[in-house]
Amino acid sequence: MKKNLDAANLLYPMPTVLVGTVVKGRPNFLTIAHVGIMNHGHPQYVSIGLAKIHYSNQGIHEHKAFSINFPSEDMVELTDCVGMISGKKTDKSGMFELFEGELAGAPMIVRCPVNMECRLHDVVDFPTHEVFIGEIVASYADEEVLTGGVVDYAKVRPLLFDMPRRKYWRLGEPFADCWSVGKRLRRSLTGED
Template identity: 30%
Template sequence: MAKEIWKPGTVLYPVPAVMVSCGTMDGEKNIITIAWTGTINSDPAMTYISVRPERHSHKIIKETGEFVINLTTRELVEKCDFCGVKSGADMNKFEKCGLTAAKGSKVNAPIIYESPVNIECKVRDIISLGSHDMFLGEVVAVNVSGEYMDETGKFHFNDARPVCYSHGEYFEIGESLGKFGFSVKKKK
């Protein structure tokens, strides 16, 4: 089968579909939907988000130096999409979406209480890349919903029905195909 050659582009899919909350608990709060995010370091734990400079949240994150990555579930996907197509300059997205802005444990930026995982971050660096600026964030706290914890302390995020984004569509993550290392595990 022949391969087509495309011009360079962003075709690394699927990617996480997350809601990033920013601002302060006692001031302006906002939510922006981000698909360009990921893990970049283990120790210290670091992540990134890439945001266009003209987006309302860009200025807020740059000024406060904090943001929270809130993982999205099937239950939250419509609100996630809304927060990506509407501007926080025109409305309070927490109120419009019926989401709870709760105090984070280490940052002043609000967490989205309804999200099962909230990753609190402090900006370590901002790298201008062209169309987007990359905010490198050090993870300073992770909040997880107790409803997905079992009696042994294991967190079962898949029970929350997580969502990813691929080529303009949202998908629920589904069937497990194997655990890390299964390809080399000795057969019984």
């Protein structure tokens, strides 16, 4: 029997990331999990959903740029803390060792094994949130998290965010190949190999 959950958003788990901006001349970071892939192709566009009350929004509007940084499991305490303090009251600029890429206003976190810098493309204005859509201009990964030249999420050990239960989950084991495991069924339905 299905229980009606009143239009709850159940689109979880989502990756937890640290978004980097520069506000009033200082790097600032916030933790978010409401991220999306908008255009998978060239160029690549991603979205980040930020409540309007956050400090970080000003920096994205000002510099038209932001970074997305993937913390690993060993950064869970830092990541959670960054998501509970605002740059309005607390200077978060010294919390991480930073590096810069091509864009001003998109500081990236050295300790995060995967980083992307994004140029602001558009802002979708919702009543309580702004969705910033960014074009990825460059992506970086520590060599230690690559397997065969591509990012290996088993090595990244991302934090998966579960809003309904307010938990961070870790990644499990891969168990099937995409665009592959369904081929036998496709063949029986369509005759295609």
